[in-house]
Amino acid sequence: MKSQDVRSTYLRFFEDKKHSIVPSAPMVLKDDPTLMFVNSGMAPFKEYFLGNAKPKNTRLTDSQKCLRVSGKHNDLEEVGYDTYHHTLFEMLGNWSFGDYFKKEAIAWAWELLIDVYKIDPDILYVTVFEGSNDGDALEMDQEAYDLWKEIIPEDRILMGDKKDNFWEMGDQGPCGPCSEIHVDIRTPEEKVLVSGKDLVNQDHPQVVEIWNLVFMQYNRKANGSLEVLPNKHIDTGMGFERLCMVLQDVKSNYDTDVFTPIIREIETITDTEYGKDAEIDIAIRVISDHVRAVAFSIADGQLPSNTGAGYVIRRILRRAIRYGFTFLDKKEPFIYRLVSVLSKKMGDAFPEIKSQRQLIENVIKEEETSFLRTLDQGLVLLDRIIETTKGKEVSGDKAFQLYDTYGFPIDLTALILSEKGLELDEKGFNEELQKQKQRSRAASEMSTEDWIILIEDAVEEFVGYDHLEAQVKLTRYRKVTSKKEGEMYQLVFNLTPFYAEGGGQVGDKGYLEDAKGDVVYILDTKKENNVIIHFSKNLPSNLNAAFTAAVDTKQRSRTECNHTATHLLHQGLREVLGLHVEQKGSAVHSKYLRFDFSHFSKVTPEQLRDVEDFVNARIEGKLDLEEHRSVPMEKALEQGAVALFGEKYGDTVRTIRFGQSMELCGGTHVKNTADIWHFKIVSEGAVASGIRRIEAITNDAVKDFYSENNRAFFEMKDLLNNAKKPVKALESLKDENTALKKQIESLLKDKAKNLKGELANELTEINGIQFLAKKIDLDASGIKDVAFELGSKHKNLFLLFATAEADKAMLTCYISKELVKERNLNAGQVVRELGKLIQGGGGGQPFFATAGGKNPAGIEQALYQAKNYIQ
Structure with missing residues (x-):
């Protein structure tokens, strides 16, 4: 069965069981501080499990893109070395939110595997949670065991401990026992030697878990205790690639048609053959896996970078490049x-990979080019380390500096050293490495206490589109402590006018005030799993009071101006540059806006002016805001609303229109474009290839910008003696300066020419060496010219020249190559040692080197000691 059919069969099966098919969510999470990426099928549905939102249908099914490369679930180092772990993988899932439970989940799983996919039941094992005797004191999952023994022999039902059969999304949150389904695809001869039940959960490449049925029935609290959830849920996840391995009757995920087209292309490009050499096979598996992870991340809006999620993506790509460099000689x-x-392979199931193909290719190519340069530089630096190493061992500290500063892979360092006998x-x-990790962990360490519930089953409502002030009640709060921020409180209200950070727009600030006039300041507002959380350094003195919640109106107004301007800017860029322009990220603050977009060349000054004029024309046009809430997604798109890749949209959306600009957007905006006052581009540049x-x-920032420029203009006029035409006066000064520079250069050349004769006459012979150590009055270029000119006419020459200017000193050493x-x-060694006398240092080549310092008083001593090198 082809992989496309495996996926569609799964979705159709559960659609027949009254499940709604939902598209895969973007892998990069926007409102969950506990995760960088979707690492399991349930991650996009956390808000439903937590009870923070209700799904349109209590039964859902999907094929979710997942990435496991950081945190608790991290498979990166296994990838390539075995045949069944991946960075990016698809998780086929069916979900029940307070609807069906264990009986249906187990029965349907068996029906799909045996009756639909036609898998031989004799190669399957299941595991059941055996209970625990720790602090949780959980009993064995007898219900699941009894259900399984109705459909499978009891000797194929295995007990599993907490590590394997109790699933938790993290340190806190919904959790529960689970039943895993494992498959044994070994040959009959292998099965005779060792029973499959002895290999379950033993990391055997042909005895692997393919499906996990999680029975969500508990909530893990911050203090470690468990409480029973009011509603029971089903969360299942089946590894798509592993299922394809079983159904296509192969022994490795990489032998399925999910990977074979990529592997064949790698073979062609690198002139290698998969299956002949272990090291080459590992490299090909690494590359074929990692290109999927990187490509889908870029398609979902996450570019490689030096921080956060972008750093993880860059690390994955560099791992692939490194394997190609080392083992495939690319x-x-x-x-x-x-x-x-x-x-071609996945574009039908995931259209974003097809529509974003050109961008993905450009970004990956630029990253490859950059890292290959880094590898070249690292090789040079490693050679220097090897040259200066005494003995047979290179210090771990130097290797770490190479790794940490230049990104040079440690295993490549070890390989090169071994080849050189080190x-x-x-x-x-x-x-x-551990010291660095500890520093990193300490900087980001955070502890979160349980929510203190003040009002049970409270429903939170956002009223901030219509009101900047509201009467609210505190429904729950919790304390959060981090090394960076210290002690903070997170507050949740029954309703709120505060906009939570999202869609690039910063969260609102403001204050709470009770009837007594006591004030608590709201420092930020964010959304976590569909809950709007307000950050404060203090708790209100009376937690049960009614509060006036007020947004900082000035900051909100400025932010709204910038957010609306991003919409107009997006429209203007598409109008001026072309419809290929797509938004790739934005940051909307109260002081400025930042807008990232796809375009494959530098935007010219003329084009920037056209874009600026386009936006300002809409501002002057006084366009009213047309806002529509709860619009069906399909209808919004039919009406021409622009949706952004990498954003997660619900069944209904909010549309924002100003004239012909119409986008799906949850942010806040001005009521009329005239409120923006004026729009000014201050910079344009590249973020990545494409x-x-x-x-x-x-608004106010533009006023400040022009006010500052106006002040600078009059200061400049004053310096130009209030010239009536300051630009012309500046051009005249510039021309005059250029002419004077040429005169000075000519004079210096004449001076150097005259000086050469004088210096030649001052040369003295010491031990067969023509020697001169002297303080002279020339610039660095002139000194170099004089030194090389004398060197061309005199053999066995040793020169040390010194110059001084204010608190700066410089030494220049020239030594004939014959003497070297x-x-x-060695001139470099000479200036390094003598440079200490002028409180500085330097270096260069053996025949020519310079040193700079901050102690001109040391020049005389340096000149005196120069003789020591030749006497």
């Missing part, structure tokens, strides 16, 4: 060429 970009195959101090390296960034300002070779003299 010293030029090639991974980007695999995207076309990936697009060893790596792995213990020292690991100690440095991604440009514009930063701009509006015959007498083992």
